[in-house]
Amino acid sequence: MEIVGSIVAGGSDYLIIREKKGSSLELGELLAVEDGDKKYLYVVSSIEYKSILDENRLYTSAGTIIEGINPKLEIPEDDLKLFRKVTLVPLLEVLNNNIYRAPRSIPSFLSKVRRIESSDFSFLEIPKNRIFLGKIRSGSKALDLNYYMNGEEMLSHHVIIAAQTGRGKSNMVKVMLWEIMNYSNFGILILDVHNEYFGYGTQKGLKDHPRADKALVYYSKSPPPGQNKLVVNLKSIEPEDLLGIIELSEPQKDAINIFARDYKREWLKELLREDPERDKEFKKIHASTLRALRRKLGNLFRIRILEDGEPYCEDDVFCFEGAGETTISDIADALEGGKVVIIDGSTIPDETGLIIMSAVMREVFNRYERYKNEGLLRDKVQIGVVLEEAPRILGELYDKNIFGRIAREGRKFKIGLIAVTQMASVIPDEILANIGTKIIMGNEMQKERRKLIENSPQDLSAYNYIIAGLEKGESIVTSIFSKFPVPIYTPLFDDIATKRADKFEPVFF
């Protein structure tokens, strides 16, 4: 047990300790104070120098050191009069080693403070339907203690993973999905804009999971053998799948609705087909509206109009006839079956990928709504959809698209969002408030940190500099489902996938 300090001031909001020389405490480090049958856990939130010498005396002494003059004046008794003053903020109060809660009392004056050990968290239990997030962390040291959340609670109430680029957001998602694939008890849809989740060649990815053949489905324009070619029949795209993904004027929306009413599943094809005689019959649709709409949708779905006016799909992701009629419902089936479904979004435009995601989630939402009405929802797997770097979709457009709907009411239907972003600040408070779990990784942008701190379930006002200093893989998990903000380190995915089972053993079967 390593004593690192003693309490000299403070109260219920924070404690001040005098650091034992040489302890080298760091920001974010976890400390423990034992007091009778209670134990208190604290987080280091600031470190300062302190002396109880006269200030002039200190300047003189500093001078003797740097100028090399009269070294006899160097500080006497520096062992006791110069020290570091460390501020701690409360994390938890633990009673009898197993009941824990936000602190309601403070430890005795002048109590000794020690470094934390894994056993201090012996009250943490492995939850049902667990999802592995990382190892409990004290400052920059990961403890030998896995941190899991109950996946059903976590996913149904949405998750945001926020950090500036390069801090390990994608790595964390991969680590979470790896654990999820062990049990097939969650259906997760992910649009992989950088094609970094599946893996290719020697590049490790979810394809290397021992249960990949049962638990993973991959769709790509150019899939490896045994995986699915991404082809979506445009009959399975509905008008609402476009709303909130692309900008549409009111007359354009009206035109779409008229075509959808008259042509049902053929609406897109008929809308794009140039037939001047027929078009004239749509008295309510202005010719210029139709022209603009055709241009917009033609670009979006890569459709060229042939000389006879018939639309033709130039890109093999979309088609009007034959293939791909069941793609959207096949993906929905896979999700219902508790699989992880990756859509390779790296070779299609972002908006196209988002429209495919919207169509799938619309289908899943409709099914789950029906299950709920029929009383069958309880036996269905929890669904999650990973939305990466799509702040616009959850920002200005959120009230129009399926993702905003999921954020608002998905929890009633076992459908949750996992939003991954470097720009939490553009997500409206209404959406942020609906997100039950926030995983805050390193961020140098004060504005981003402030937004996350203001919207976190626990009081993180003392964590501003701690968050600024988080390194790759380090984060703070703040959730309505935990009683304290949990500092964790998420291991590198490659280490887990190459089975360094000795270190991360509980993650495997």
Ligand SMILES: Nc1ncnc2c1ncn2[C@@H]1O[C@H](COP(=O)(O)OP(=O)(O)O)[C@@H](O)[C@H]1O
């Ligand atoms: N936990 C970690 N430990 C060490 N290095 C990491 C960790 N997480 C990520 N990295 C490294 O940082 C790089 C960026 O990580 P990534 O997950 O792609 O970040 P982001 O998605 O936030 O941009 C990766 O190439 C990886 O090598």
Ligand SMILES: [Mg+2]
């Ligand atoms: Mg990333």
